[in-house]
Amino acid sequence: MTAQAGSAAYRPRRSVLYMPSSNERALAKAKTLAVDALILDLEDAVAPDAKVQARENACAAVRSGEYGRRELTIRVNAIGTQWHDDDLRAACAAGPDGIVVPKVGSADEVRSLVAAMEAAGAPEHTMLWAMLETPRAMFHCEEIAAASDRLTVLVMGTNDLAKELHAEHVPGRAPLLTGLSLCLLAARATGTVILDGVYNDVQDGEGFAAECVQGRQLGFDGKTLIHPSQVDACNEAFAPSAAAVEDACGVLAAWKAGAGAGVVTHNGRLVESLHVETAERVLAIDQAIAALAED
Numbered sequence: 574m575t576a577q578a579g580s581a582a583y584r585p586r587r588s589v590l591y592m593p594s595s596n597e598r599a600l601a602k603a604k605t606l607a608v609d610a611l612i613l614d615l616e617d618a619v620a621p622d623a624k625v626q627a628r629e630n631a632c633a634a635v636r637s638g639e640y641g642r643r644e645l646t647i648r649v650n651a652i653g654t655q656w657h658d659d660d661l662r663a664a665c666a667a668g669p670d671g672i673v674v675p676k677v678g679s680a681d682e683v684r685s686l687v688a689a690m691e692a693a694g695a696p697e698h699t700m701l702w703a704m705l706e707t708p709r710a711m712f713h714c715e716e717i718a719a720a721s722d723r724l725t726v727l728v729m730g731t732n733d734l735a736k737e738l739h740a741e742h743v744p745g746r747a748p749l750l751t752g753l754s755l756c757l758l759a760a761r762a763t764g765t766v767i768l769d770g771v772y773n774d775v776q777d778g779e780g781f782a783a784e785c786v787q788g789r790q791l792g793f794d795g796k797t798l799i800h801p802s803q804v805d806a807c808n809e810a811f812a813p814s815a816a817a818v819e820d821a822c823g824v825l826a827a828w829k830a831g832a833g834a835g836v837v838t839h840n841g842r843l844v845e846s847l848h849v850e851t852a853e854r855v856l857a858i859d860q861a862i863a864a865l866a867e868d
């Protein structure tokens with residue numbers, strides 16, 4: 574299980590940027606971006622004839638030590654493709670923070686992936702991130718999330734999910750909400766981090782910002798991104814606002830002043846111990862983000 578906000582190992586993952594590992598300019602640019610994590614992609618963003626070079630680039634990027642505090646992951650090609658085994662072996666040898674596996678559909682697949690990572694000598698710090706992006710995964714998401722302690726992050730693949738559902742991308746994402754909610758329930762039931770899917774229109778800042786807010790309100794820990802222009806708005810949306818931090822401090826102060834009463838009020842609102850836990854979580858996230866700025 575992954576560390577939750579408030580524990581020492583908690584790590585912000587507000588903004589998680591994909592980039593094609595075949596694109597050397599993007600690999601260089603990423604070193605300058607304020608993202609919490611990077612997904613060095615070998616899958617959909619890389620053409621078949623560029624797969625081998627992309628694999629070498631991604632592993633070299635991980636080994637370079639040039640990405641600072643940013644969490645580095647490699648997205649391998651899906652199980653059953655001609656590239657998967659070599660991608661997984663190479664990624665394990667490079668030792669990123671995470672290996673992202675697309676289109677995971679069952680707990681058995683998770684266990685096989687973890688066994689393969691161990692057989693390939695993946696270092697202990699290399700975790701498995703599973704992408705949930707098929708109807709089958711929606712039905713098995715809790716078993717997938719619970720299948721291994723090495724699986725620490727779930728990543729929504731909303732492009733593939735929409736494709737498989739024959740759904741349309743619409744503001745508010747009504748066609749995807751059942752899947753998003755099932756996966757969120759699975760993440761919270763198992764203590765796993767969960768990241769929202771990407772927003773495809775890199776020129777629509779307003780639509781993107783609205784989808785970030787929706788993702789945060791649903792309960793996602795952060796969002797996956799496709800372009801540098803999306804980073805700042807995403808970081809802002811998934812960080813507690815100044816008003817939220819002030820409110821959380823007020824809740825804690827009111828609770829302390831209540832000195833053992835089971836219920837108090839803050840700004841006219843009910844405060845019970847569960848609200849205190851929420852306030853503590855908000856402050857823990859805020860402090861973890863502030864600590865990043867000091868790095």
Ligand SMILES: CC(C)(COP(=O)(O)OP(=O)(O)OC[C@H]1O[C@@H](n2cnc3c(N)ncnc32)[C@H](O)[C@@H]1OP(=O)(O)O)[C@@H](O)C(=O)NCCC(=O)NCCSC(=O)C[C@H](O)C(=O)O
Pocket residue numbers: 590591592593598599600602603614617618675706729730731732733734770771775798799800801
């Ligand atoms: C969408 C893009 C193809 C646009 O690329 P481009 O035309 O080069 O954009 P810009 O000219 O505006 O770029 C400006 C500079 O920023 C760098 N850049 C661009 N994108 C990235 C990036 N993702 N990471 C890092 N740096 C980036 C450019 O190199 C320019 O740099 P410079 O010249 O030095 O100023 C492109 O953005 C792109 O390829 N995005 C990622 C696409 C991708 O990874 N897709 C796969 C994942 S999405 C997905 O499908 C998830 C899931 O599987 C699902 O099913 O939903």
Ligand SMILES: [Mg+2]
Pocket residue numbers: 617675706730732733
């Ligand atoms: Mg996908």
